[in-house]
Amino acid sequence: MSQAPNRELEPEGPSRGDRDLAVVGKRLVRVDAGERVTGRAIYPADLVRPGMIVGAVKRSAEAHARIIDIDVSRARALKGVLAVVTAADFPVVAPGTLIPFGETGADAWASSVIAIARDKVLWRGQPVAAVAAVDAHVAEAALALIEVTYERLPVVADMRAAMAPDAPLLHPEWTPKGFDAGEAPPRNAGSRTLITRGDIAAAMLQAEVFAAIATISDTAHQGYIEPMACVAEADPQGNVTLWASTQGAFPTEIQTAVVCGLPQSKLRVIPLEVGGAFGGKINVHLEPYAVRLAQITGRPVKMVMSRADTLMGGSGPAAAAEIEVRVGARKDGRITSIEGRYLLDTGGIPGTPTTLVMQASAACYQTQALRLEGMDVCTNKPRTEAYRGPGGIQAAFAFEQAVDELALKLDMCPLELRRRNASVTGSTMPIGTPFPVIGLTGVIEAVARHACWTDPIAPGALPRGRGLALGYWRGTSMTSAAHVTMSGDGRPMVTMGAVDISGTRTAMAQVAAEEFGLAIEDVYVATGDTKSAGYSDVSAGSRVGRTMAAAVSEACRDALAQLRRRAAEKLQAPADTLDYGRGAFRVGGASISLGELMRTTAGEGAIIGKGVSSKLPLGMEIGAQVADVEVDPETGQVTVLRYTAFQDVGRALNPPAVEGQIEGSVVQGLGWALTEGFDYDAQARLRNASLLDYRIPTALDVPPIEVVLLETPVPGVPYGVRGVGEMPIVPPAAVIGNAIRRAIGVRLTHMPMTPERVRAALRMAGKG
Amino acid sequence: MKRVVTLDVNGEAREALVDTRDTLLVLLRDRLGLTGTKEGCGNGNCGSCTVLVAGEPVCACLMMACEADGARITTIEGVAQGNALHPVQQALIAHGGTQCGFCTPGIVLSAIALFEREPAPSNHAIRHAIAGNLCRCTGYDKIVKAIASVAGAKA
Numbered sequence: 001m002s003q004a005p006n007r008e009l010e011p012e013g014p015s016r017g018d019r020d021l022a023v024v025g026k027r028l029v030r031v032d033a034g035e036r037v038t039g040r041a042i043y044p045a046d047l048v049r050p051g052m053i054v055g056a057v058k059r060s061a062e063a064h065a066r067i068i069d070i071d072v073s074r075a076r077a078l079k080g081v082l083a084v085v086t087a088a089d090f091p092v093v094a095p096g097t098l099i100p101f102g103e104t105g106a107d108a109w110a111s112s113v114i115a116i117a118r119d120k121v122l123w124r125g126q127p128v129a130a131v132a133a134v135d136a137h138v139a140e141a142a143l144a145l146i147e148v149t150y151e152r153l154p155v156v157a158d159m160r161a162a163m164a165p166d167a168p169l170l171h172p173e174w175t176p177k178g179f180d181a182g183e184a185p186p187r188n189a190g191s192r193t194l195i196t197r198g199d200i201a202a203a204m205l206q207a208e209v210f211a212a213i214a215t216i217s218d219t220a221h222q223g224y225i226e227p228m229a230c231v232a233e234a235d236p237q238g239n240v241t242l243w244a245s246t247q248g249a250f251p252t253e254i255q256t257a258v259v260c261g262l263p264q265s266k267l268r269v270i271p272l273e274v275g276g277a278f279g280g281k282i283n284v285h286l287e288p289y290a291v292r293l294a295q296i297t298g299r300p301v302k303m304v305m306s307r308a309d310t311l312m313g314g315s316g317p318a319a320a321a322e323i324e325v326r327v328g329a330r331k332d333g334r335i336t337s338i339e340g341r342y343l344l345d346t347g348g349i350p351g352t353p354t355t356l357v358m359q360a361s362a363a364c365y366q367t368q369a370l371r372l373e374g375m376d377v378c379t380n381k382p383r384t385e386a387y388r389g390p391g392g393i394q395a396a397f398a399f400e401q402a403v404d405e406l407a408l409k410l411d412m413c414p415l416e417l418r419r420r421n422a423s424v425t426g427s428t429m430p431i432g433t434p435f436p437v438i439g440l441t442g443v444i445e446a447v448a449r450h451a452c453w454t455d456p457i458a459p460g461a462l463p464r465g466r467g468l469a470l471g472y473w474r475g476t477s478m479t480s481a482a483h484v485t486m487s488g489d490g491r492p493m494v495t496m497g498a499v500d501i502s503g504t505r506t507a508m509a510q511v512a513a514e515e516f517g518l519a520i521e522d523v524y525v526a527t528g529d530t531k532s533a534g535y536s537d538v539s540a541g542s543r544v545g546r547t548m549a550a551a552v553s554e555a556c557r558d559a560l561a562q563l564r565r566r567a568a569e570k571l572q573a574p575a576d577t578l579d580y581g582r583g584a585f586r587v588g589g590a591s592i593s594l595g596e597l598m599r600t601t602a603g604e605g606a607i608i609g610k611g612v613s614s615k616l617p618l619g620m621e622i623g624a625q626v627a628d629v630e631v632d633p634e635t636g637q638v639t640v641l642r643y644t645a646f647q648d649v650g651r652a653l654n655p656p657a658v659e660g661q662i663e664g665s666v667v668q669g670l671g672w673a674l675t676e677g678f679d680y681d682a683q684a685r686l687r688n689a690s691l692l693d694y695r696i697p698t699a700l701d702v703p704p705i706e707v708v709l710l711e712t713p714v715p716g717v718p719y720g721v722r723g724v725g726e727m728p729i730v731p732p733a734a735v736i737g738n739a740i741r742r743a744i745g746v747r748l749t750h751m752p753m754t755p756e757r758v759r760a761a762l763r764m765a766g767k768g
Numbered sequence: 769m770k771r772v773v774t775l776d777v778n779g780e781a782r783e784a785l786v787d788t789r790d791t792l793l794v795l796l797r798d799r800l801g802l803t804g805t806k807e808g809c810g811n812g813n814c815g816s817c818t819v820l821v822a823g824e825p826v827c828a829c830l831m832m833a834c835e836a837d838g839a840r841i842t843t844i845e846g847v848a849q850g851n852a853l854h855p856v857q858q859a860l861i862a863h864g865g866t867q868c869g870f871c872t873p874g875i876v877l878s879a880i881a882l883f884e885r886e887p888a889p890s891n892h893a894i895r896h897a898i899a900g901n902l903c904r905c906t907g908y909d910k911i912v913k914a915i916a917s918v919a920g921a922k923a
Contacts, residue, residue, distance in 0.1 A: 029861050036869030037857040037876060039804020039844035046803035137789055223904045225808045225816055226870040275806070275870030276904045307809035503867065656864035660906055664867065667907030691813035691902065699895040699908040 023513040023520055024719055027655050030506045031525065041273045044229040044245050049300035052231070053082060055293045056139035056303070057286065058129040058146045059313060060121035063157075063380040063684040064170070065150035067119055070129055074145040080138035082297045084146070086129045087118040089292055091261035095173075099254050102538065103476055108258040110349050114316065114383050115259055115288045121150070122170055122348030123382045124684060125313015130289035132297050157684040159322060159345050159377040162188040170378045174350055178375075190350030190376035195358055195430050198369030203337035206368065207328025211405035216750045217394035217733075218677030219320040219345065222387045223668070223696045226275020227310050232290035233300040240291055242269045247277045247499055248538030252284055253530045259288040267291070270529040271499045278668070279386030280315055282538050311689040316385025317678060319352050319376075320345040321394035325361070325402045333412055333420045338362050338370040340399070344391060346376035347383040356474060357391030359430045360730065361399040363472045364440060364622070365421045370430060380684045386540060389473045389726035393669055393733050397751055400469035400734030404741065414468050414738070415453065418624075419444050439648045439712030440470070440622050446708055452626045452644035464630045464641070467739025469731035471623045471647075475723035476541035477616040481534025482551040484512070484559040484609035487524070488602055490583070490595030492516055492559065494552055495528040497536030498544045502725055503657040507545055508552045510653060511719075515556035516594075517582045534612065542621060542723025545653055546714075550613035553718045559609025566601050567592050617716045621727035623647035625666065629739040633768055636755030638674055638740060640703050648710040650722030655709065661725045663705045669732025671697045677752045773837045777802070778846025786833040793817045793828035795836065796843060804844035804873050808902070815901035818874035819843050825881040827900075844873035847880065855918045856880055863914035867905035875901045879915045888919050 035041040072084040093112040098105045112118070117126045129146050133139035156162040156170070163186040170188055177191035185192070230244040240262065246252040249269040257264040274281065286303040293301045305314050321344050328337035340361060346352035354374025362370055407414040422440045429435055447453050447468070457464050481497040494512050498504065505525045512523045527533070537543070560580065567585035568575035570592050578585045584593040598607075628642040645666050652658040675695040679687040688694045713720020733751050741747045746761045762768030769788045773795065774781070784799040796802045796819070808816035810829050817828040820842035847854045856879045859865070866872045875898055882889055882897035889897065894915045895908070903911065 029864070030866070032869075033861040033866055034853075036866040036872045037853065037860050038848055039873040041869045042803075043806070043870065045807065046797075048801070135787075136794075137787055224868075224870075225814055225902055225904050226806070226868070227808070273870075274868060275808075276868045278904070304807075307811070307814075501868070656910070660864050660867055660910055663907035663909045664903075664905045665907075668904065690811060691809045692811075696902060696904065697907075698899045698902065699912065700899045702908060704912070705907055705909050 023510045043273045045304045052300040055301045057127045060126045063124045063155045064153040069149040071147040075142040080134040081142045083132045111255045112259045132293040155380045188378040192375045195372040200369040200371045203369035206336045208331045211402045212326040213402045214324045215398040217321040220672045220676045221317045222278040222280035224276030227305045229304040231302045232294040234295040251538045255284045256287045268531045313382045318387035319384040323398040325398045335421045336368045340372045342374040347381045349383040352376040360392045361395035364470045388729045392730035397733040404738040463743040465739045465743030467735040469734035471727045471730035473621045473727040478537035479614045480536045480547040480551045481612045482555045484555040486607045490598045494525040497533035499539045507653040542726045546619045546721040547613040551611035555609040555611030619722035625731040625735045627735045631743045636758035644706045646708045651720045659707045662728045665728035669729040673733035673736045776840040790833040792831040792836045795833035815874045818877045859914040865911040865914035871903040
């Protein structure tokens with residue numbers, strides 16, 4: 001018998017890559033679909049706790065004002081009201097209170113101001129107080145009895161007004177970041193970021209043709225169908241349980257703990273089902289009030305946000321933007337210079353980031369030099385939050401239309417222009433680092449071969465056109481954790497620390513089944529809470545599938561290594577001589593199944609496998625989309641006739657789930673492209689605060705979306721998985737804009753490209 | 769003000785004490801504990817609260833609880849027969865037609881009502897039948913394919 005001291009046991013299972021996969025990559029149905037189609041899935045608004053009461057939020061009627069006084073006496077006196085709280089019931093959180101959050105941490109001051117206005121209100125709908133009452137009717141009556149005395153301040157409703165030389169300052173104490181010593185930052189600027197590479201002046205001199213565009217994107221909303229909701233319950237020992245609809249139990253825990261002044265260890269956040277989030281359920285909104293009201297009353301408190309409150313200041317929509325881009329190229333189409341200016345509306349609190357937006361904008365293209373400048377600007381509107389590839393669609397609406405205009409000026413096929421400039425593995429990214437492995441040229445060739453590009457546009461009575469745009473999103477990795485235990489009958493039970501917002505439970509069941517050589521029915525996957533699972537970052541940034549696959553496969557291998565040692569004892573053979581496959585260990589003619597192993601050794605101690613993924617190589621998302629549209633010049637109506645989305649997903653863990661993510665994300669993009677936009681008046685009052693007038697696509701508004709998946713695996717990542725969900729929302733507005741330009745000869749520069757705006761553009765061009 | 773409302777829910781006679789300001793949605797969810805019907809907007813624009821009233825699809829948030837006195841209501845809880853799923857439910861599972869699941873109960877009921885009217889609806893008729901059910905996750909593609917597969921089976 002050979003002895004190899006300290007030899008590492010080989011990792012079990014196929015996660016080292018090249019073998020045929022039995023479960024991962026198969027078209028399997030969601031493991032949790034049954035509860036969804038029967039209405040048994042539990043969202044926080046469905047939860048009932050003994051003695052539960054209802055919480056409700058009093059929201060600011062002013063867009064910009066000092067809070068002089070809040071009189072809660074009449075509300076407190078109303079029969080059925082158990083508590084009323086204001087900012088006075090919460091600790092002051094100073095600006096610069098950094099909490100671990102995302103890649104760079106976050107300022108909990110912003111979290112606290114989003115949840116509870118203190119001394120000043122910065123947007124209409126910002127929370128100023130909350131009540132707990134025996135039912136929703138009493139709560140609503142109590143809100144009406146809270147009297148807030150405001151000292152009105154002048155309102156800035158948009159970025160232009162905010163940057164005017166005499167504009168009122170939303171945050172006089174804020175020092176704008178990223179400006180040089182001698183520079184006077186624009187008023188209400190948050191921070192400025194500059195990305196430069198190469199000699200832009202020289203590069204511009206080398207250009208023989210330029211295309212420039214200035215675009216506006218209106219504020220849009222993530223549009224999750226489930227409004228925010230939570231239930232909080234406190235016990236006499238000061239432990240608090242919070243059931244939430246959230247993209248991250250751990251981020252919700254830390255934000256809520258800091259805003260409430262509660263030690264994190266005293267708070268347990270249990271994530272329930274999430275009815276859509278898309279970036280809008282990362283920040284806390286109701287949770288601090290629910291916790292405080294539960295602590296004060298000693299009763300469980302349920303808080304559910306109405307749709308009206310959601311749209312009118314209770315949540316953080318996606319940032320409005322003004323973006324200018326100028327691209328210079330030689331006559332052969334090679335891009336030499338890229339310049340861009342990106343203004344993002346951050347709403348009432350500075351801090352909406354611009355870096356990723358700028359990078360995403362230009363990433364697909366090689367260029368000699370670039371100069372990108374981004375800045376967030378405060379206005380008296382809700383603090384903007386993330387929405388699937390945040391800033392990406394606004395940036396692509398500008399950039400991909402500029403590239404399309406360049407193609408027209410060069411009389412070159414728009415796909416050929418992309419081909420001549422496409423970034424490849426090793427190309428320099430906007431921030432100066434080399435691109436890891438990407439397959440953009442593969443995407444371009446897939447478009448070139450596809451019927452959506454080679455078919456002529458079907459003829460019709462009205463003008464029709466075809467549009468193309470590329471898409472890119474970097475995504476993130478951060479950290480994910482999972483652990484695996486074994487059931488008494490030998491089936492793996494996986495607990496993951498990240499919330500499932502994209503079918504993760506199913507994909508991880510596939511990963512675990514693959515690692516153990518079992519069928520997916522023999523694996524159980526659950527989402528843990530902050531006291532039962534290992535710390536995992538927020539489910540956002542297209543990171544969970546990839547990083548949780550790494551954590552789960554590591555945990556499975558750890559469990560299998562422990563099981564191997566047990567099996568070796570049972571089979572009386574050295575551990576490294578055993579073969580493992582299909583749920584059993586074998587050596588010579590003997591074997592023992594996982595079930596038999598657990599039945600006979602459970603009393604020897606638990607098998608607990610651990611897996612933690614941290615800073616995994618990024619799984620950058622790249623793709624292209626093509627659409628044929630028809631434009632009615634009389635009405636301005638744009639009909640999308642055909643839509644095809646190409647995306648390099650690295651490896652599709654579950655193809656129908658990946659397709660579903662892409663289809664949904666594309667349709668969100670189409671909504672923002674054509675009908676979705678917040679309509680604010682000059683006093684920052686939202687005029688379309690309902691799902692009737694904030695028009696998200698219905699089944700009749702969109703065609704079938706054809707999805708073409710490509711796979712260029714990411715090295716160093718289990719299964720080579722890339723992020724999926726964010727990139728697809730990036731191109732649609734540009735695709736449609738380019739298609740409209742080809743259809744009617746006019747380019748729309750304000751999104752959503754509503755019928756009114758199409759008509760106005762035609763009139764301006766003398767064509768309507 | 770409180771009132772007793774008596775109605776048939778999923779074939780069972782039920783009785784509830786309601787506030788006269790309650791909608792049918794509140795009656796179902798909060799008074800009867802049937803939380804499968806969801807509230808997405810509260811004013812009839814999203815379809816998440818779709819139930820059948822005498823077989824017709826209705827937004828429960830647009831009907832007052834007192835109006836439902838004596839009515840015959842079908843909610844998502846009444847669709848499956850025990851653990852035997854309705855073909856629409858099976859098809860949504862098989863085709864990936866549910867992601868977050870929040871719009872799904874309403875879609876199931878709209879689809880069931882459609883099949884009562886038209887055993888073999890076209891894709892356009894399917895999209896029309898669920899046009900009042902907003903979905904943000906799926907882009908509708910796999911939902912329509914799922915419902916069409918049931919139509920195909922019936923055709």
